[in-house]
Amino acid sequence: MIISNYHSHSTFCDGRATMEEFVKFAIAKGLKHYGFSSHAPIPFDTPWTMVADDFPEYEAEFHRLKEKYKDSIELYLGLEVDYIHGCCDIKSEFFKNINLDFSIGSIHYLDCLGGNNYWSIDGPFGEFEEGLQILFDGDIEAGTRRFFEISGDMIEKGGFDIVGHVDKITYHGRKYKNFGLNKPEYQKLMLTLLEQIKAQNMILEVNTKSLADHGITYPHQTFYETIARMEIPLMVNSDCHYPTNITAGFDETYKALHKAGVRHLMQLTKDGWKKENL
Numbered sequence: 001m002i003i004s005n006y007h008s009h010s011t012f013c014d015g016r017a018t019m020e021e022f023v024k025f026a027i028a029k030g031l032k033h034y035g036f037s038s039h040a041p042i043p044f045d046t047p048w049t050m051v052a053d054d055f056p057e058y059e060a061e062f063h064r065l066k067e068k069y070k071d072s073i074e075l076y077l078g079l080e081v082d083y084i085h086g087c088c089d090i091k092s093e094f095f096k097n098i099n100l101d102f103s104i105g106s107i108h109y110l111d112c113l114g115g116n117n118y119w120s121i122d123g124p125f126g127e128f129e130e131g132l133q134i135l136f137d138g139d140i141e142a143g144t145r146r147f148f149e150i151s152g153d154m155i156e157k158g159g160f161d162i163v164g165h166v167d168k169i170t171y172h173g174r175k176y177k178n179f180g181l182n183k184p185e186y187q188k189l190m191l192t193l194l195e196q197i198k199a200q201n202m203i204l205e206v207n208t209k210s211l212a213d214h215g216i217t218y219p220h221q222t223f224y225e226t227i228a229r230m231e232i233p234l235m236v237n238s239d240c241h242y243p244t245n246i247t248a249g250f251d252e253t254y255k256a257l258h259k260a261g262v263r264h265l266m267q268l269t270k271d272g273w274k275k276e277n278l
């Protein structure tokens with residue numbers, strides 16, 4: 001099988017090493033395909049997104065590395081694009097003027113708390129809890145429903161190739177006693193979203209970023225068999241911010257997916273997306 005990773009960060013956003021350092025590690029780890037996916041610019045400043053003016057430099061560095069390492073690895077240019085309800089998405093003006101090999105659609109913020117302050121679901125727990133209190137009186141079930149509603153909007157609007165960390169709400173959600181992956185209501189929300197992804201013919205990533213520290217992937221392992229049965233196109237990505245994490249959790253996840261009945265993973269090639277054996 002081809003080992004690949006299409007979800008990665010670098011010093012162009014909040015990654016902790018240069019693009020070239022990531023490429024060197026990727027080659028050392030035996031990867032054959034590697035995609036860069038810095039956090040795309042959004043309409044306000046954050047410490048973790050790329051600045052729009054840096055995109056030409058990101059693109060130029062990508063082309064330099066693609067040529068330099070062409071005999072060892074195939075490199076692809078992408079961005080992880082935020083869907084912020086009522087604020088921005090991949091249909092925004094910035095994306096009309098750039099060329100990417102692929103894009104990931106992700107949610108890190110839900111609703112607006114005032115000004116440019118949005119409810120962060122991916123940051124420190126204190127921020128998550130504060131937003132949940134302001135917007136939903138601390139009701140995690142209501143906050144979870146909102147997460148799936150906005151995720152569904154993102155999928156319906158489309159325009160990107162890969163769905164990033166699909167159920168990221170579990171990262172903080174599972175710390176609340178009323179949050180239950182096995183509750184019928186949660187199962188229904190997740191199933192509806194998976195059906196939307198399937199209908200849009202998008203690729204679902206299995207994101208291993210939280211596996212070592214928290215024992216979970218996005219989507220959660222609970223859903224692997226359902227996803228296999230639905231034959232949703234899949235890929236395994238590490239969402240690495242450090243070069244040493246490029247393949248973190250891959251072996252375990254490949255095995256678990258195979259056990260659940262998954263037999264193919266999607267690969268980006270010079271001729272577009274292809275199914276490869278797992």
Ligand SMILES: [Zn+2]
Pocket residue numbers: 080106108164165
């Ligand atoms: Zn993300």
Ligand SMILES: [Zn+2]
Pocket residue numbers: 007008009080239
């Ligand atoms: Zn990411």
